[in-house]
Amino acid sequence: MSETKNQPPVICLMGPTASGKTALAMALHDNLPCDIISVDSALVYRDMDIGTAKPTQDELDKYPHRLINIRDAAQTYSAADFCHDALQEIAEIRAKNRIPLLVGGTMMYYKSLIDGISPLPEANAEVRKEIEAVASEKGWSYVHEMLAKVDPVSAQRIHQNDPQRLTRAMEVYRLTGNTLTQLTQIKGASVEGDVLQFAITPKERSTLHGRIELRFNQMIEQGFEHEVKALKERDDLHEDLPSIRCVGYRQMWQYLHGECSHDEMVFRGICATRQLAKRQLTWLRSWPNLTWLDMEDETNLQQVVSTVSNL
Template sequence: MNVVKQPPVICLMGPTASGKTALAMALSDALPCDIISVDSALIYRDMNIGTAKPSANELSKYPHRLINLRDAAQSYSAADFCHDALAEIASIRANNRIPLLVGGTMMYFKSLIEGISPLPAANSEIRKQIETEAAEQGWEAMHAQLAQVDSVSAQRIHPNDPQRLIRALEVFRLTGNTLTQLTQIKGDKLDGDILQFAITPKERSTLHERIELRYQQMIEQGFENEVIALKKRNDLHENLPSIRCVGYRQMWQYLNDEYDHKEMIFKGVCATRQLAKRQLTWLRSWPELQWLTTDDEMNLSKVLAAVGKCD
């Protein structure tokens, strides 16, 4: 009995502002493929400018799956992403089309390719309990609490990282098992041919220039008003994953009069550069990766050639 070969999965990674979206659109014009976003910021509704979400016109022509999934008050984990992405990939392949995964959230890619641990979903009640305790006792006390039950995670997580601290404590309170114990178990992962590409400018200075230009464009497009609208809600605060997104936190603090407009832009650009540096650090140690250079006219043909070899 002949087994029908599944279409390959294309993974297009890279630091912020490296040109992933433009190449993804070119690939969509050339291949029977459907785009899946691999971006922990694009999952939020009403956060469009600061996340550099594709425009309404672009999304009309090039639909992206796994964007606008959550309200800014909600959480979305790597496990949530893997569950949703695997379902979307199966659906796309069932139609004999190619899943094209595009984004810069490296933990999402890693979890999908290697398999993710069976961690529990976020629990709003437990999280509120932890946040209340932190407000009363301080994050240092919460970090000490984590160290008592999971010293390995406590060594890895900084006391000033409330998002990860909450998650580690939440996992223990929900399951009775530590984050360290559960992450040693791997669950479902992507199968079949996986073509992995990373795109980045040849020079670091070029990437920095692109980041600064994009941030200025966001300001001109009304990024401040976007965050003002979020700030008017009474259910959002600075420690939520959505507001901790690069750019949003700096704008939020500016609106709190913590610094002036010029410093907000400087801090936002610096934070974005730091994000790009972390993304590149991930990618440099990534196995089975084919590198592409931003604005190289041969990028499209290189990816198409790799897809052709999978036939």
């Protein structure tokens, strides 16, 4: 345990989708006095189990995960929300003299927690409706032009066909009078004490691609289509919501809407998942203070346990 902070360390187990993070986390739970905190923007949603590769109920009973099933699919959950919740969970776990074990692949959540989140306002439904009304009348390219006038840095970074991020950037400006660029330069609370950061990644990208394809096909066999049908029958969900934009869900939603064939949906879903993994690996390559783990190495558990024991 950390002598400088006199509290248990925080373990961060990162990696691309389908790299085996959950299995390693469960093994760590069996070998260390740790409690698992999910770092996944899709696992926060209830009734989205198969397509998110959420641990089974039996697994969750044996290995409880905090910050899973905490939002309805119609709701949003931001990096700021995660940072607030995770800091609270970490404090509670450390108060019991146990180790917080953060596991997942949403890299922005990790960055917010480790570096500190900017003081951004919460989402405002009324302001969002106003922005969406403008977009409905004049198009998202017009909203992008509006953003470029007040926050050219964000406008350069955000594509004009990205309604979610365009809405957020304009919403922040309308609510605060400050731009997203200005506010993200201000850092808030972050995790304190020893933070051990591990990344489990493949030696060969093809190995990960094979796992991704296998897992997506298994999801289809497990009833992923039925899961998304149930979501689509709700009148409060649509394709632009963060939940439905999750990898796999968007492609299945489009198939159920008649926009593509079943085979095309499977192909698109696998491709989208591979693209997600590529983005995650890009984040990790520039991440400081990482200990790299090979996802096919049988000594990963011992490496993490040894690192914790040597503190």
